[in-house]
Amino acid sequence: MAYRATEATRRNAELKRRAFLRAARSLVAAHGFGGATVQAIAAESGASVGSVYSYFDGREDLLAEVFRSAAGHELGVVRDAAAGAGEGAVARLDALVRTFAGRALQGRQMAWSLLFEPVTPAVEAERLVYRSSYTGLLAEIVGDGVAEGVFAAQDVALAASAVLGAISEALIGGLRPGDRPAASAEADAAIVEGIRLFCFRALGTEETL
Template sequence: MPYRPTEATRRNAELKRAGFLRAARELVAARGFGAATVAAIAAECAASVGSVYSYFDGREDLLAEVFRSAAGHELEVVRKAVAEAGPGAPERLDVVIRTFAGRALRGRRMAWSLLFEPVTPAVEAERLVYRRSYTDLIAEILRDGVATRAFAAQDTTLAASAVLGAISEALIGGLRPSDGDEPAPSPDGAAIVEGIRLFCFRALGTEETL
């Protein structure tokens, strides 16, 4: 008779898989994707390396799922904040910048990992999806802003990519991990966010910074 998993065994498998993902995400948040080896993940869960491979096709598959989960959470936070913002395009863009940059500077190690850390091809593919989702969100806001003349007439898809690039690149100095044993000094997050906002609004053809 072939083995048929029971509800209890399925639930146990789901819990083990979720535990491996949680351990991997915690390692990434603390020390980056490079630290999330299969051995380290297994050790965090007091499990064998082989048991990790029984739930995932490989380390790339596991880390791609970790990236998708962490990045997806951040994107949903930004989308929710935009949905709760005022109806005007400048207000919504302001919320995108404040939420994205502010959360990145508060969770620096994870933000560095999601945005800049060298990663495997599978994780890089997820990163491209993540960036495209933000570009689409910003482009929608810019289209509304151009239509209402809040922003200068322009190619909103190209401008959205430029805005996302400006936000991300401006965060590098504040997110970069320390090369030594000492933690990197905390950046002046408020000044960084305000500088990003000022640059983006001016680049889009308005002096308005709310």
């Protein structure tokens, strides 16, 4: 009995684990999930390929965690923005759309990866989870709006999906990486505004805030 895991050891392991996650995340943000090969992740964090496997069950596992963390962060920001916008459904939807779309147009590559990039099944499963978190959030807002009478009566779940799809697809032109070298802030603002108006009309509200 001459070696036993110590505090420092454990902390170190935790740091290394995080380093892998950080490296992978930065690779995804730069080149998408496809660019996050085990080789690249190891190189980026200055460790060996094999070492990745003592911290994660495999590439899928690691990337799923990266997805969860990145998507979870976005979801949190969007949720907070909506919650912080007050009581009214209109204000909450407004905040949600602005935040979601605005942020996507900032980190374009990451947004594309989270929303559209073809990924392996394990990661796709994570995506599904977040997708339904968003539709859940939207459904809540739409439902409240219908109850308040500011939105038209409608199938709430379907409307939530459709709104999410509309936002995503309208964004995609502006997202698809490698499309344009850079889109101006004004162009981005116009896209967000267009999406906003579309969504409000779709839900059947008069006041546009």
